[in-house]
Every structure is written in C-alpha cells, then in structure tokens.
Amino acid sequence: MENGLKNLTIGAFGKAAGVNVETIRFYQHKGLLPEPARPYGSIRRYGKADVARVKFVKSAQRLGFSLDEIAELLRLEDGTHCDEASRLAEHKLQDVRAKLADLARMEVVLSQLVCACHARQGNVSCPLIASLQGETSLATSAGDRLGRAMP
Structure with missing residues (x-):
C-alpha cells in the first residue's frame, strides 16, 4: 500500500485517509489541506503527505480541537514551536476539565431526578417531567445549577 500512496485520485485518497470525498473538499475549503494542481486535461492527484495531513486533522479532532485550532496546530507542525503548541493544548485541557465539571453537575441533577x-x-405527576416543566423546587435548583454550568 505504501507505493500506492503516491498518485491517488480523490476517491482513493479519501479511502486511504478514512474520510469521504466531501470531507476532503471541506478541509481544502477551510485551508486545512492544500488543493493540488490539476495538470491540463487531467485530474488532481494526492500523495502520502496528504493522507498524513488528513489523519493529523482527524486525530486532533478526536482530542476536541476545533478546525480553527487545528489550523493553528498545522502552522506549528514542523515541531519547532513546542511552547506554542503546548499553550494550545493547555487551553484545550482547561476546556475539557470545564466540560467534565459540567457533566458531573448534570450527573448529580439527573441522578436526583431518577x-x-x-x-x-x-397518582402524582412524574418528577422528571415536572422538573423539566419547572413545576418543582428540584427543577428550579437543577435548572439554576445547570444554567450556570452550561456555556
């Protein structure tokens, strides 16, 4: 397969990178992936570096980085800007920790409702439905807590 990664059509490129053609075009539109030249009367071809770049983008997305953040990481991809990359990762870590705290608060409220x-x-109304409709004190306190927790 290694030799087959030198002259890929967009369909073969997508398959090799594990994405669909629309994803490739979207990444090109966003500037995350360069669009190769189209030789006169021919189709664009992609290579191993393009596959690696898409895999980089997908890996960063799995860690929760936005496409704008990924564009910044790609700018730093030569590996000589570790301090800048570290700052981006620290910011992302803070975001993840805040989301975990929000999820923990949501878990407590949902547990109480269950x-x-x-x-x-x-023959009383369902506490969960009543709380979501704002009819109980649990709903008010849950809504207040969740309202503060949600961005």
Whole structure:
C-alpha cells in the first residue's frame, strides 16, 4: 500500500485517509489541506503527505480541537514551536476539565431526578417531567445549577 500512496485520485485518497470525498473538499475549503494542481486535461492527484495531513486533522479532532485550532496546530507542525503548541493544548485541557465539571453537575441533577421518579407514589405527576416543566423546587435548583454550568 505504501507505493500506492503516491498518485491517488480523490476517491482513493479519501479511502486511504478514512474520510469521504466531501470531507476532503471541506478541509481544502477551510485551508486545512492544500488543493493540488490539476495538470491540463487531467485530474488532481494526492500523495502520502496528504493522507498524513488528513489523519493529523482527524486525530486532533478526536482530542476536541476545533478546525480553527487545528489550523493553528498545522502552522506549528514542523515541531519547532513546542511552547506554542503546548499553550494550545493547555487551553484545550482547561476546556475539557470545564466540560467534565459540567457533566458531573448534570450527573448529580439527573441522578436526583431518577431517584425522585423511583420514589414517587400514588397518582402524582412524574418528577422528571415536572422538573423539566419547572413545576418543582428540584427543577428550579437543577435548572439554576445547570444554567450556570452550561456555556
């Protein structure tokens, strides 16, 4: 397969990189991937470096980096700007930690609501539905907590 990564059509390139053709075109439009020249009367061809670049973008996305942040990382990809890359990663880590804290708060509220559902007796309205409609004090406190937690 290594030799086959030198002269790829866009379809073969997408398959080698694990993305669809629309993703490649989108990355080109966003400036994340250069668009190769089209020889007169021919089609564009892609190579190993293009495949590696798309895989880099996909790896960064899996870590939660936005396309703008990935563009910045690509600018630093020669490996000589470790301090700048580290600052970007530190900022992303702070974002992830904030999201984890938000999720933990959401877990507490949902757990309380599930417990309230299981504890209900008689012909009363569902505590979960009532809380989402803002009819109970649990809903008010949950909404307040979640409202502060959500961006």
